[in-house]
Amino acid sequence: MPWVLVLPFALLSILPVQAYANPRISTESSEYCEELFARLAVSPLPVAAASRDLGEEGRRLCANGHLRTGIAKLRRALRASRVEARGP
């Protein structure tokens, strides 16, 4: 009775395959890079030169395709500007 041996595989083949797609981090794009730069630019308080330079460097890196490093620098620049805004 070879069909008995084949039956389990046949049953497995008709079961729905559940393939979960992993969600992705969306903040790894040049658009987000520009968004961060814009956020830095519209800061209500004057931004220190060091933070501004860091932001410029981040934007340049993003433009050259180094998104990860560029975004990291822009975030550091933003963080520094927030600290400056709070004062010493």
Place this chain on the structure above:
Amino acid sequence: MAVLWWATAGALDRQTIAAIRTDASALVERHREGGTQALMDAIDERLAVDAENELIYLLVNARGEKLAGNLTLWPTALGEEGVWFRTRIQHDGATAEARIHRRDLAGLRLLVGRDESERVQLRLLLTEGVAWSLGAVLLFAVVGAALIRRALQQRMRPAVATAQGIAGGDFSQRVPISLQDDEFDRLGATMNTMLDRIAALMAGMRGVSDNIAHDLRTPIARARAKLEGSLVTAEGEEGLRAAVEEGIADLDNITRIFQALLRIAEAEAGARRAAFAPFDLPAVLRDAAEFYEAMAEDRGQRLEVEMPEHLPMLGDRDLLLQAVANLLDNAIKFTPDGGVVRLTAWQDEAGIEIAVSDSGPGLSPGDRERALDRFFRADASRNLPGSGLGLSLVRAVAQLHAGEVGLEDALPGATPPGLKVAMLLPPP
């Protein structure tokens, strides 16, 4: 190892969970104060300053539409139940582990999480380190245990060989003692002391058996010969009756010897120590003196008694009375007519001394050494009645009370020197 693991990898986990919980609570509070827009702004602001690139947020409305955050979609692996999850996300082009906390707000669903890739790497390193450490510890433990076992076996070997030799019937073997003077040497010395004691007891048993065989055979044979002779020579019923009475007296004598032997064995075994009770020693001694005073008077002897009014002690009253009676009996028996027998008792720091002195012929130094052995009888006393067990019982009773017996001249330098037998007992 478990503690090490709990303190490192476990601490990382607890730290992440605490950070996520605090962050989520702050966002929920922001929503309560400023509404949905304030919550969205707060999420954007947090992501904007996330230089470490590890924060994960997703805010969706009731229809599942994304309002804020950096996750592209709601993770389908998350069930409807539960508030804490582990899931995988695509981060920087690679698959990363993430820990997610879910909060349901009015018409909104919020996910707050952390990318745990670095922590996973660190945990792997820690796991590897702990595994190597565990392996090393196990290796050292196994090697150490093997070395200790080998050393123990080596040190125990002489004792084991001795025990095997004794089990094989060779009682002359003793454990060789090394110069290390450690626990094994002390064990070996204790074993040797025990074996010496067993050998002495066995020799004593053998001696007693020989003595019983020798000393009881004579009176039994004598009684049998008398009865047999009476059958042939007795004239009439009176003669036979006299012979039977004499036989009964002989058998009574044998019974007394047996009783004395049993009493000595009982005292030596220490079985009666449980029956120790406090009593006043002079009262017991005066009872014994009163009983033997008449016997001494019959022989024209004087029995002097010297002891304090009271002398409390703890012991076996009956056995002590029997021992003193034996001493008085011996003293009266060996003291010539008109002699003096003294019974004394006193106590000092060293203990209690109960002594019986007489003015008899005394014992030679050689006889004194053997006088306490069972069935010993000095040559001069062979013609006097007795079994040779009296002083053996005295010694057994003294030993039962953790004491000893001493024999010395009662009148040193005099002729005859007399004999003083003293029981030296420890203080109560």
